[in-house]
Amino acid sequence: MAIVVAVAVVCLLAAIMALWGPWRTSSTPKSQLSRWVINLAQDESITETAYEPTAAVGSAVALSPDGTRLAYVVRRGDTRHLCLRYLESFDAEPLQGTEGAQIPFFSPDGNSIGFCAGGNLKKVSLLGGAPKTICAVQRAREGCWLEDDTIVFADEQQYGLWQVPASGGAPKRLTTPLRLSKENPEHSHLFPHILPEGKGVVFTIAGSGPTRIAAFSFETGRYRTLIPRGSCAHYVPTGHLVYYWEGDLIAVPFDLKTMKVTGPGVPVVEGVMPFVAWYGGAHFSVSRNGSLVYVAGSAATEAKKRIVRADRTGKVQVLPFPPGDYQSPRIAPDGERLLIVEFEPEPCLWVCELARGAKRRFTDDRGDTYWGIWSPDGQHIVFNSSLAGETMDLYSKPMDGSAQETLLAGSTDQLHLLPKSWADGGKTLIITKAVDANTGFDIGLLPYEAGGSPQPLINTRFNEFHPAISPSGRWLAYASDESGRAEIYIKPYPGPGGAIPITTDGGREPVWGPSEKELYYRDDNGDRLFKVSIVTEPTVQAGSPELLLEGKYMASSHLWGRNYDISPEGDFFTLIEEEEMQPSAQINVVLNWFEEVKRLVPPGKD
Numbered sequence: 001m002a003i004v005v006a007v008a009v010v011c012l013l014a015a016i017m018a019l020w021g022p023w024r025t026s027s028t029p030k031s032q033l034s035r036w037v038i039n040l041a042q043d044e045s046i047t048e049t050a051y052e053p054t055a056a057v058g059s060a061v062a063l064s065p066d067g068t069r070l071a072y073v074v075r076r077g078d079t080r081h082l083c084l085r086y087l088e089s090f091d092a093e094p095l096q097g098t099e100g101a102q103i104p105f106f107s108p109d110g111n112s113i114g115f116c117a118g119g120n121l122k123k124v125s126l127l128g129g130a131p132k133t134i135c136a137v138q139r140a141r142e143g144c145w146l147e148d149d150t151i152v153f154a155d156e157q158q159y160g161l162w163q164v165p166a167s168g169g170a171p172k173r174l175t176t177p178l179r180l181s182k183e184n185p186e187h188s189h190l191f192p193h194i195l196p197e198g199k200g201v202v203f204t205i206a207g208s209g210p211t212r213i214a215a216f217s218f219e220t221g222r223y224r225t226l227i228p229r230g231s232c233a234h235y236v237p238t239g240h241l242v243y244y245w246e247g248d249l250i251a252v253p254f255d256l257k258t259m260k261v262t263g264p265g266v267p268v269v270e271g272v273m274p275f276v277a278w279y280g281g282a283h284f285s286v287s288r289n290g291s292l293v294y295v296a297g298s299a300a301t302e303a304k305k306r307i308v309r310a311d312r313t314g315k316v317q318v319l320p321f322p323p324g325d326y327q328s329p330r331i332a333p334d335g336e337r338l339l340i341v342e343f344e345p346e347p348c349l350w351v352c353e354l355a356r357g358a359k360r361r362f363t364d365d366r367g368d369t370y371w372g373i374w375s376p377d378g379q380h381i382v383f384n385s386s387l388a389g390e391t392m393d394l395y396s397k398p399m400d401g402s403a404q405e406t407l408l409a410g411s412t413d414q415l416h417l418l419p420k421s422w423a424d425g426g427k428t429l430i431i432t433k434a435v436d437a438n439t440g441f442d443i444g445l446l447p448y449e450a451g452g453s454p455q456p457l458i459n460t461r462f463n464e465f466h467p468a469i470s471p472s473g474r475w476l477a478y479a480s481d482e483s484g485r486a487e488i489y490i491k492p493y494p495g496p497g498g499a500i501p502i503t504t505d506g507g508r509e510p511v512w513g514p515s516e517k518e519l520y521y522r523d524d525n526g527d528r529l530f531k532v533s534i535v536t537e538p539t540v541q542a543g544s545p546e547l548l549l550e551g552k553y554m555a556s557s558h559l560w561g562r563n564y565d566i567s568p569e570g571d572f573f574t575l576i577e578e579e580e581m582q583p584s585a586q587i588n589v590v591l592n593w594f595e596e597v598k599r600l601v602p603p604g605k606d
Contacts, residue, residue, distance in 0.1 A: 032592060033590070033591070033592050033593065033595065033596055034590070034591040034592060035588070035589070035590050035591075036588075036589050037586050037587070037588055037589065038070075038085070038092075038586060038587040038588075038589060039585060039586050040074065040585045040586065040587075042585075043076055043077075044074045044075065044076050044585065045074075045075050045076075045584060045585050046060050046061070046072065046073065046074065046075065046273075046283065046295050046584050046585070046587070056102040056103045056116040056137075056139070056140035056141070056142075057102075057103070057139075057140075057141055057142075057156075057275055057281075058102065058103035058140070058141055058142035058191060058275065058281065059103065059142065059232070059275070059281065059282070059283045059284060059285060060072055060073040060102070060103075060104075060275070060283050060295070061073075061104075061283050061284065061285050061293050061294070061295060061587060062104040062105050062106060062113070062285045063106070063285045063286065063287040063291055063292075063293055064106045064110035064287065065106060065108060065109075065110055065287060065288045066110055066287065066288065066289055067087070067287030067288065067289040067290065067291035067591075068086060068087060068088070068110070069084060069085070069086055069087070069106075069110060069126075070084070070085045070086075070087060070293060070587070070589075071083070071084050071095075071104040071106065071113050072085075072092075072104070072587060073101060073102055073103075073104065074094075079099065079100070080099075080100060080101065080102070081094055081095065081098045081099050081100070081101055082094070082095040082098035082101045082104055082113065082115060082124075083095065084113075084126065087291070087589065087591075095113070095124055096130075097124065097130050097131045098115060098117065098124060098131060099117070100117040100118055101115040101116070101117045101122075102115065102116050102117065102140070103115060103116050103140060103141075103142050103143065105142070105143050105144055105145060106145065107123075107145045107166070108145060108146070108147050110126075111125060111126050111127055112124065112125050112126060112145075112166075113126065114134070114143055114145055114151055114166075115131075116137060116140040116143075117131075119136060119137065119138065119484065120133045120134070120135070120136055120137065121133070121134045121135050121136075121137045121140065121143065121151070121153060121164070122134060123166060132168070133168070134151065134164060134165075134166065134167075134168045134169075135164050135168060135169065135170070135171050137153060137155050138155055138156075138158065139155055139156040140153060140154065140155060140156075141153075141154035141155070141156050141188070141190040141191055142154055142190065142191040142192060142193075142232075142281075143192065144192050144193050144194040144201060145166060145194075146194055146198070147198065148198070149165065149166045149167070150163050150164065150165055150166060151163070151164055151165075151166050152174065152192045152194075152201050153171075153192065154188070154189055154190045154191060154192055154203065156188045156190065158173075159176070159177050159187065159188050159189065160173055160174065160175040160176045160177060160188075160189050161173075161174040161175040161189045161192055161201070161203060161216065162174060174216060174221075175189050175203075175216055175223055177189055177205070177207075186205050186206070186207045187206050187207050188205075188206045189203050189204070189205060189206075189214075190203060190204040190205075190206055190211075190231075190281075191203055191204045191231065191232045191233075191281055192216075193232075193233060193234050193235065194235070195215065195235050195256065196235065196237075196256065197256070198218060199215075199217065199218065199219075199256060199259065200215055200216045200217040200218045200219075200223075200259075201215070201216050202214070202215050202216075202226070202233040202234075202235060202241065203215075203216060203223075203233075204230075204231045204232060204233070204280070204281070205225065206280075210228070210229045210280070211229070211230065211231045211280040212225050212226075212227060212228050212229060212230060213225070213226050213227040213230045213231065213233045213241070213243055214226055215259050217259065226241070226254075226259075226260075226261050227241070227243065227252065227261060227265070229245055230243040230244065230245045230250065230265075230280075231243060231244050231245065231280035231281045231282075232244045232280075232281040232282060232284075234285075234286045235254065235256070236251075236286055236288075236594065236597065237288055237594070238594045238597050238598050238603055239253060239254060239255070239256070239603035240252060240253055240254055240597055240601060240603065241254045241261070242268070242286060242597070243265075244272060244274070244280065244281055244282040244284070245280070247270065247271060247272060247274070248267040248268075248269060248270050248271070248272065249267070249268050249269035249272055249282075249284060249294070250265040250266065250267055250268065251265065251266055251268045251597050251600065251601040252264065252265035252266075252601070253601060253602070253603050263601070263602075265601075266600055266601045268596070268597055268600050268601065269284075269292070269294065269590075271296050271297065272284055272294050272295070272296065272297065273294075273295040273296060273297025273584055274297070282294070282295075283295035286593075290591070290592050290593050290594035290595070291589070291590065291591050291592075291593060292589075292590040292593040293587055293588065293589050293590075294587070294588050294590075295584050295586075295587055295588070296584065296586070296588050297584055304323050304578075304579040305323060305324060305325060305326050305554060305576050305577065305578055305579070306318050306319075306321075306323050306576070306577045307319045307321050307326060307329065307338070307340065307352075307574065307575075307576060307577075308574070308575055308576075308577045309572045309573065309574050309575075310549050310551070310572060310573050310575060311571060311572045311573075312548065312571065312572075314548075314549055314550075316551065316577075318577075319338075319352075319354065319357070319574075320356075320357030321352060321357055321359060324342050324343075324344075325342060325343040325344070325345075326340055326341065326342055326554075326576050327340070327341040327342075327343070327347070327370070327554070327561075327563060327576070328340065328341045328370070328371050328372070328561050328562070328563060329563070329564065329565050329574045329575070329576065330372065330373055330374060330565050331565045331566070331567055331568065331574055332374050332378050333374055333376060333377065333378040333568060334378055334568070335354075335567050335568045335569065336353065336354055336355065337351055337352060337353055337354060337378075338351070338352040338353075338354055338574060339351055339352075339362070339372050339373070339374060339381060340352060341369065341370055341371070341372070346365060346368055347368050347369055347370050348361060348362070348363045348364065348365065348368075348369050349361075349362040349363045349369050349372045349381070349383055350362055351381075351399065360401075362381065362397070362401065363383065363385065363397075363405075366385075366387055367385040367386040367387035367388075368385065368386045368392075369383050369384065369385045370384060370392065370418075370560070370561070371383065371384050371418045371419060371420075371560070371561050372384075372419065373419045373420065373421070373422075374399075375396075375399075375422070375426065376422050376425075376426040377426070378399060379398065379399055380396050380397065380398055380399060381396070381397055381398075381399055382394060382395070382396050382408065382419040382429065382448075383395055383397070383405075383419065384416065384417055384418055384419060385405075387405070388410060391410070391416050391417075392416035392417060392418065393407060393408075393409065393410045393417060394407070394408040394409045394410075394417045394419060394429075394431070394446070395407055395408060396408050396448075408429070408446065408448070409446055409452075409453065409454055416433070416434045417431055417432075417433060417446075417454065418431060418432045418433075418434065418560065418561065419431055420432055420443075420466070420467045420468070420561075421467055421468050421469045422448075422469060423445070423469045423473055423476075423493060423494075424473065425473065426448065427447065427448055427449065428445050428446065428447060428448060429445070429446040429447075429448050430443065430444075430445065430457070430467045430468075430469060430476070431443070431444050431445070431446055431454055432444070432464075432465055432466075432467065432559075432560075433454060434559070434560065438461065439459055439460060439461055439462075440461075440462065440463040440559075441463040441464060441465045441559045442456060442457075442458060442459040442460075442464055443456075443457045443458040443459075443464045443465070443467045443476075443478060444456050444457050444459075445457050457476075457494075458478065458480075458491075460480075460482070462480055462481055462482040463480065463481045463559055464478055464479070464480045465478065465479050465480075465508075465559040465560075466478055466479045466508055466509050466510060466556065466559075466561070466562055468510050468511055468512055469493060469512075470490075470493075470512045470516045471512060471514055471515070471516045472516055473493065474492065474493060474536070475490050475491070475492060475493060475512075475516070475536060476490065476491055476492075476493040477489070477490045477502070477510035477511075477512065477519055478490075478491075478510065479507065479508040479509070479510065479559075480499070485506050486506060486507065486508040486524065487501060487502075487503045487504065487506060487507055488501075488502040488503040488507040488508070488510050488519070488521050488532075489501055489502060490502060490519070490534075490540065500540050500542075502519060502521075502532055502534075502542045503521065503532075503545065505545075506523060506524055507521040507522070507523065507530070507545075508521065508522060508523075508524065508556050509521055509522045509526075509556045509562040509563070509564065511562070511564075511565065511566050513531075513566065513570045514566075514568060514569060514570045515570070516534070516536070517533060517534055517535070518531055518532065518533060518534060518570075519531075519532045519534050519542075520532075520548070520566060520573075522553075522555070522556070522564065524555065525555050526553050526554055526555025526556060526563065526564075527550060527551060527552060527553060527555075528547055528549070528550050529547075529548050529549040529550070529553075529564070529573065530545040530546060530547055530548060531545070531546045531548045532544075532545050532546070533546075549573065551575075551577065552577060552578050552579075553575045553576060553577055553578065554575070554576040554577075554578050563575070563576055564576070
């Protein structure tokens with residue numbers, strides 16, 4: 001009987017296998033694409049609500065290499081910190097000791113997170129313990145953690161890529177921007193991301209034109225451009241580079257062996273939220289296992305700024321000019337006209353009539369122009385331009401455009417020259433020189449009519465910037481970061497005498513009132529304008545700062561220049577009002593994304 005039962009069972013199993021066979025596949029089903037959203041708490045957001053000159057800039061989201069964990073920067077009010085979430089979990093937990101954190105990135109094993117906070121590159125172990133400082137970094141622009149336990153990071157203040165042991169130590173320079181390249185002038189190297197097998201890193205080059213993507217090789221110690229328009233490239237194991245451009249993620253085939261792009265780029269994700277727009281980057285991250293996270297949003301436009309005037313009571317009036325991408329307003333000595341830079345998309349100078357709202361172009365497209373000032377009599381305009389094709393040199397031109405520009409000074413030491421103020425009754429031009437590899441920004445003098453080379457005035461290993469001569473011509477106000485942050489100082493002009501600190505809680509963009517009894521300045525974000533009473537006789541005494549105006553205004557462009565001005569009578573200020581970006585309270589997650597990338601952009605062949 002047992003034998004009969006066994007035979008029956010065997011026959012039944014054979015029948016089942018015969019019936020199932022036609023439906024059996026030779027391989028397991030492919031993983032399915034999956035999309036979902038992480039919603040932040042009601043009072044939390046991920047956004048760049050303002051440009052912060054001293055802050056790190058980069059993606060606020062980062063995936064661990066294995067794609068199981070997500071680190072992201074949460075903003076709550078005026079504070080921010082890091083949160084960690086396992087993608088399979090419903091909850092996120094704040095990481096203690098990460099207050100003020102930005103631009104997170106994971107270690108190769110996923111057990112530590114690097115980030116920047118308080119002017120330092122730091123790391124925190126997810127296995128426990130307080131964050132540790134790795135090294136100082138002035139203006140971080142993302143980082144990546146290599147398999148050899150070193151970190152490559154970008155510091156815009158130092159202009160290149162740097163490498164430092166994750167355990168801490170002195171950073172070593174990897175790249176130096178080619179600032180004198182006529183064809184492709186470079187200003188900074190930003191947003192490094194690792195290439196596998198120790199090949200090197202891909203990074204972003206910022207210059208006077210569109211950002212572009214390059215690759216640095218550890219083997220050769222050199223870099224070369226890969227993509228002429230793009231930012232924030234990531235290598236993915238499908239054989240692609242994924243990068244950001246004008247609101248979208250683009251995928252392009254990439255041969256890791258030859259370090260070359262092997263095909264055209266194709267949009268693979270639309271509507272990714274950018275961080276500070278002029279850097280051309282966005283909030284996204286990709287893991288090795290095929291997961292993608294990004295913050296949805298439209299590409300920020302810089303053409304939504306308005307020129308406004310504000311009186312001492314805080315009343316703000318929009319001036320009769322269309323919204324645009326403006327910078328560096330300067331009121332004429334007669335108070336009737338305004339000189340301003342507008343990007344369209346290349347920067348040029350415009351002269352505006354304040355009463356009528358009319359404006360005319362002052363410089364043409366032969367060179368980029370970023371900064372200009374009126375002569376004391378209002379009959380000429382001094383500006384810098386890349387007319388020579390290499391550096392920003394100084395030129396003078398009649399205000400009415402009746403003659404061509406005249407070269408005042410060309411750069412002979414690989415530095416850019418910027419006009420800032422006047423001294424000695426209009427005979428001397430106060431300038432800043434940027435950027436020396438050893439001393440950064442310095443303040444110099446240039447004889448206006450006699451010509452010649454710029455002479456140093458304040459030249460230290462720290463940055464000195466935003467100089468302004470007092471109405472009497474006897475005092476120079478300026479900003480310096482010698483204390484570790486930008487502060488305002490004044491000193492006798494032309495000397496002798498040392499610097500006298502005016503601020504202690506940060507400040508930049510000093511402007512004298514017409515009576516010389518008041519000095520105005522702004523905070524790092526440009527949102528608050530302060531007044532300080534100044535007494536210069538018999539000794540210099542400064543009063544306590546008084547908040548005069550608060551609003552959403554364009555900040556100074558880092559160390560380069562001032563973005564507001566005071567009228568000749570001192571009764572109103574001209575500022576550039578910014579439209580606030582809408583905060584985002586969700587993170588988009590895409591699992592098994594690589595199959596879609598390969599479908600949309602077939603990998604190139606070796």
